[in-house]
Amino acid sequence: MILVKDNRCDFCGTCVAVCPVDAIELREADISIIHDTCIDCDICIWVCPIDVLSSDVTKEGVTHD
């Protein structure tokens, strides 16, 4: 599950743009992950410029291009 660190998000939408399944909802000052849709690919975690997101699952050897 993708976790959002409280009071840290800048609401820039970079994560939304890369999410392959449209599982992130973003408003002017509110972000939420639609957990039922999320496939835990983790790319939103990597792309976030200020490390807002994290995962509670540890995965080994997963790579993306």
Added chain:
Amino acid sequence: MTDYDVIVVGGGPAGSMAAEAAAKQGAKTMMLEKDRDIGYPVRCGEGVGATGLKKFIDPDPNWIATTISKVRMRSPDNTQVDFGMQDAGYVLHRRLFDYALANRASQAGVDIQTRAYVDGLIIEDDSVCGVKYQYMGENRQLTSKIVIAADGVESRVGRMAGIRTATKLKDMESGYQASVGNIDVDQEMIDFFVGDNWAPGGYLWIFPKGDGMANIGLGVSGVHAKNHNAHDMTHAFIKKYFPKASVLTSVCGGIPIAKTLKKITAHGLMLTGDAARMVNPVTGGGIITGMEGGQIAGDVAGQAIQSGDYTIEGLKDYPQRWHKSEGKNHETFYRISQAIEEITDDQLNKIAHRLVKTPSENLSLLKIFTAVAREKPKILLDVTRAFAGV
């Protein structure tokens, strides 16, 4: 009867240009913006080329921070390649610039609603016929003949209509920028730092903003972003090179350096600006290309309203005109950006060492990118095409 002929989602440069162009064709037009303010927050380095800007609006001292006539490019080992450019460009006050564009649209007759977050489309028989949105916690909807999605990098409107807009990690720059005060930099020069130590898979920029201020930011390629955090790298750079500077504003943001989406229209729907991935993949500049895309989209939408055909067929001039004006350059720039991505820091240093020997008055973007193409001959033709006369 629909509430509006055209509804534009997003009040950035692409949205305002689209809305204005549609209204000028006589279309009854509404622009919806989710944020409280048009033009704020500013997630942008604010640099634009002069020639591109002047195609759409006369430069106005109210929103121009500095006028640029010099460019510096630094290689990974900090070799500095300088050259001059007549009439090169401007660093804008984008908050005021975006405002000016929206104001111009409103004077063309566009209705504008801020605090309006679009969270769904009205779709009938496969055609987009309006939007659902929230205004201050209240669910509302408006019907239309055409919706133009100018909702930025975070665009979801295209997805709501089933268009695949997700950007690959390798085509996304993870960006961060600090606007700093108390910094002494040449006010007529933009300064670029390329290489893995500054910004892997992207570059770092210093754009002067006048009165001892500057925008310092960087973009890291999505594939490197796992191990390189744009926020940390920007602050480390400022601390090292400008320890006396204070950060007045900081923002993060994504810069899509992807190919323009294959599909930028559906029945009753057009995508434009960052939402259609129109950013120049080499420079990461998306203000002017977004304005260009937006203006064409609005113009074609206005004509479609007159002819009464809002299907993909009725909107087909849009992708065609985009391709002719900017789209084919965009493809060229994308190929160049892919090749540059493969160039190592050693090669960049070598190129810079060669270029510093050339007197700066003999240098131009064409010369510089031709030197780059010596390392990657497959892009030589593209480079000549892209930078001839620049």
